[in-house]
Amino acid sequence: MNYKGDLFKSFAIICAMVFFCLILLPFALVSFFDKEELPSGPSLKKGTIQIPAYIDVYRHGSGKTESIAFEDYVKGVVAGEMPSSFEMEALKAQAVAARTYSLSKIIRSGSGGNPDHPSAPVCDDTHCQVYRSPADLKEIKSAEWMDTGWPKIQEAVDSTANQLMYYQGALVEQPLFHSSSGGKTENSEDVFVSALPYLRSVDSTYEAAAPHHNEQVEISLSEFKEKIKQAYPKTNLGSVNGDTIKVLERSDGGRVVSMRVGTLTLKGREIRERFGLRSANFSVSVQGNTVLFTTDGYGHGVGMSQWGANGMAQAGYNYIDILTHYYTGIEVYQ
Numbered sequence: 001m002n003y004k005g006d007l008f009k010s011f012a013i014i015c016a017m018v019f020f021c022l023i024l025l026p027f028a029l030v031s032f033f034d035k036e037e038l039p040s041g042p043s044l045k046k047g048t049i050q051i052p053a054y055i056d057v058y059r060h061g062s063g064k065t066e067s068i069a070f071e072d073y074v075k076g077v078v079a080g081e082m083p084s085s086f087e088m089e090a091l092k093a094q095a096v097a098a099r100t101y102s103l104s105k106i107i108r109s110g111s112g113g114n115p116d117h118p119s120a121p122v123c124d125d126t127h128c129q130v131y132r133s134p135a136d137l138k139e140i141k142s143a144e145w146m147d148t149g150w151p152k153i154q155e156a157v158d159s160t161a162n163q164l165m166y167y168q169g170a171l172v173e174q175p176l177f178h179s180s181s182g183g184k185t186e187n188s189e190d191v192f193v194s195a196l197p198y199l200r201s202v203d204s205t206y207e208a209a210a211p212h213h214n215e216q217v218e219i220s221l222s223e224f225k226e227k228i229k230q231a232y233p234k235t236n237l238g239s240v241n242g243d244t245i246k247v248l249e250r251s252d253g254g255r256v257v258s259m260r261v262g263t264l265t266l267k268g269r270e271i272r273e274r275f276g277l278r279s280a281n282f283s284v285s286v287q288g289n290t291v292l293f294t295t296d297g298y299g300h301g302v303g304m305s306q307w308g309a310n311g312m313a314q315a316g317y318n319y320i321d322i323l324t325h326y327y328t329g330i331e332v333y334q
């Protein structure tokens with residue numbers, strides 16, 4: 001091989017490497033991350049889904065995993081997540097949401113469990129969905145509740161048996177819900193990471209009866225500063241007062257996206273967590289030596305508002321109306 005040939009060969013190798021690095025590698029990486037972030041497969045398609053007879057549930061109290069008949073588990077979730085005094089149509093909406101969420105967890109986990117509880121796809125507290133077994137309910141509820149509330153919940157689940165939510169023919173994977181929104185729900189990406197097409201900000205008109213309207217939380221200015229300092233010990237906060245504690249941006253649903261505190265810009269969600277606020281839908285003011293938060297609603301504000309669902313049911317809407325209102329573009333199929 002002569003020198004020119006070697007040179008040409010080296011040039012060709014460099015070209016191939018550049019082509020790989022610039023064109024193929026990013027494509028391969030994007031494809032890989034796409035698959036990681038947006039998992040979708042034939043197993044989630046309508047018509048291919050089989051509801052299993054049993055579901056494994058990790059019980060935090062005992063540390064054990066129990067195999068529970070699937071529809072009995074859904075009943076225990078509705079009992080754990082919604083008051084039985086709510087309207088039947090609201091309970092039915094909750095039943096379909098709980099069933100859909102549980103099934104998507106089973107399908108996603110395949111033969112394994114959840115990374116946080118590897119023995120089961122779901123657990124029994126707010127990490128997944130709150131589940132109460134009939135034995136738990138007998139302990140924590142009254143005899144009257146067992147006679148009236150429990151049959152109502154069973155009826156809500158039985159009358160929607162096997163019904164699931166789909167978006168464009170694929171099982172809905174994140175049918176999120178919360179207690180009350182404060183009047184408008186949130187786009188999923190304004191609270192969590194992913195923008196999901198069925199988790200859009202919508203009006204939640206029928207929440208007048210919900211608790212936690214205009215709730216006030218007072219914190220002394222010095223305690224407020226101290227908590228922020230503890231979280232950001234290396235930052236010079238500058239002066240923290242009524243002029244430098246300000247909401248900067250709100251989401252479509254009204255929650256605080258970002259807020260100024262001294263020299264820092266913080267997320268509304270972080271403020272909610274740090275100060276134990278019921279909602280990131282808040283206003284803030286400084287009055288003398290006190291920081292005053294006024295919050296509206298309870299929970300993250302994404303998906304179905306349970307109090308809004310109950311209000312819709314009282315206004316004559318049925319569970320399909322409720323679900324299609326709070327989950328944009330979904331359909332309910334058996």
Ligand SMILES: [Zn+2]
Pocket residue numbers: 114116117122123124125127128129
């Ligand atoms: Zn869990």
